Amino acid sequence: MSTPGATNLITVRVPAKVNLELRVGPPREDGFHELATVFHAVALFDDLTVELADDVSIVVDGPEAELVPTDGTNLAVRAAHLLAERAGVTDGVRMHLVKGIPVAGGMAGGSADAAAALVACDHLWNTGLDREELHALAAELGSDVPFALLGGTAIGTGRGEVLSPALARGEYHWVVAMAGRGLSTPEVYREIDRLRDAGQAPEPPTDLSVSPQLMQALRAGDADGLGAALSNDLQAAAVSLDPALERTLSIGRKVGALGALVSGSGPTVVFLARDNGHALDIAVALTASGGVSEVRRTIGPVGGARLVEPVRG
Numbered sequence: 265m266s267t268p269g270a271t272n273l274i275t276v277r278v279p280a281k282v283n284l285e286l287r288v289g290p291p292r293e294d295g296f297h298e299l300a301t302v303f304h305a306v307a308l309f310d311d312l313t314v315e316l317a318d319d320v321s322i323v324v325d326g327p328e329a330e331l332v333p334t335d336g337t338n339l340a341v342r343a344a345h346l347l348a349e350r351a352g353v354t355d356g357v358r359m360h361l362v363k364g365i366p367v368a369g370g371m372a373g374g375s376a377d378a379a380a381a382l383v384a385c386d387h388l389w390n391t392g393l394d395r396e397e398l399h400a401l402a403a404e405l406g407s408d409v410p411f412a413l414l415g416g417t418a419i420g421t422g423r424g425e426v427l428s429p430a431l432a433r434g435e436y437h438w439v440v441a442m443a444g445r446g447l448s449t450p451e452v453y454r455e456i457d458r459l460r461d462a463g464q465a466p467e468p469p470t471d472l473s474v475s476p477q478l479m480q481a482l483r484a485g486d487a488d489g490l491g492a493a494l495s496n497d498l499q500a501a502a503v504s505l506d507p508a509l510e511r512t513l514s515i516g517r518k519v520g521a522l523g524a525l526v527s528g529s530g531p532t533v534v535f536l537a538r539d540n541g542h543a544l545d546i547a548v549a550l551t552a553s554g555g556v557s558e559v560r561r562t563i564g565p566v567g568g569a570r571l572v573e574p575v576r577g
C-alpha cells in the first residue's frame with residue numbers, strides 16, 4: 265500500500281504493431297472475423313504513467329492527443345475499470361498517456377493503451393492476478409490487446425486474441441507513413457465483406473493459415489523473403505475507402521522497398537527496408553511526395569508492454 269502523500273509513479277511503455285500477414289475469413293455470428301495473422305511489434309511507443317487516486321481518469325499528450333477520447337470510451341480507462349472490478353480493487357488511478365503511436369492508424373494504438381493500463385494498474389494496485397488472467401482481461405478489451413502485452417513476433421488466430429510466439433531471427437527496418445486521417449476498423453471490415461460479396465475482392469480463404477514462405481523468411485532472418493511474403497486481406501478495403509493509399513504504396517515500391525503494405529485496417533502504410541540507409545531513402549521519397557502527413561523510421565521486433573522509469577511531461 266502507498267504512503268499517503270508519497271508520489272508513487274509507475275510508467276509502462278507499450279509498442280505499436282504491424283501485421284506482416286493478415287488473412288481475414290468471413291464474418292462470424294458474433295460480428296467478428298476469424299483471422300490468421302502474424303503480429304510484429306515495432307519501436308513506436310506510447311508511455312502510460314499512473315498514480316493512485318480516488319477515481320479513474322486520464323490525461324492525454326502527444327502529437328494527436330486531441331483525437332483520443334478521455335471519457336469512459338478510452339480503452340485505458342476501460343481497462344482500469346475492468347481490472348478493478350475483477351480484482352476487487354476500490355482504489356482509483358490517475359493516468360497520463362503520452363502518445364507516440366499513430367491514432368486510428370491501424371497500428372493498434374488504443375489496444376496498446378489498454379495493455380499498458382492493465383500492466384500499470386496491476387502493479388499499482390498489487391492485484392495478484394497471474395499472466396493468464398491478465399491475458400483473458402486483455403482479450404475481453406479487444407482483439408489486439410493480448411499481443412500488445414506479449415510483443416515480439418507472434419501468430420494470432422481466433423479474432424486475433426489467440427497467440428503463439430513465432431520463431432523469428434534478426435531485426436527488421438521499417439518505414440511508417442501516416443496518412444493524417446484515420447480509418448474506422450469496423451468500417452474497413454465491413455468494406456472487405458462488401459467487396460467480396462460484390463466480387464471485387466477475392467473470396468475469403470477457405471484454409472485460414474499463415475503462409476509458410478513468410479514463416480520461413482522469419483526463421484531465416486531473410487528480409488527479402490519477408491518483403492515478398494507481406495500481405496494483408498484488408499488492404500483492398502482500406503484502399504477502396506482511401507484511394508490515395510495506392511499512391512503512397514507505389515512511391516515506396518519505386519524506391520525499392522522490399523515490401524509495402526497497409527498496416528492492419530490502415531490507413532498507415534509500412535515499408536520494409538534493407539537497412540537503416542535504405543529506410544532513410546524511402547523516408548525521403550515519401551516526405552518529398554507530399555502525400556503523407558508524417559514519416560517515421562523504426563525497427564522490429566521489440567518486446568510488449570513493460571515497466572520503465574517514470575516519465576512526466
Ligand code: C5P
Pocket residue numbers: 295296297298299405406407408422423424449450451453
Ligand atoms: O476487437 P476490437 O474491439 O479491436 O475490434 C474492433 C472492430 O473491428 C470490431 O468491432 C469488428 O467490427 C472488427 N473486427 C472484426 N474481426 C476481428 C477483429 C476486429 O470484424 N477479428
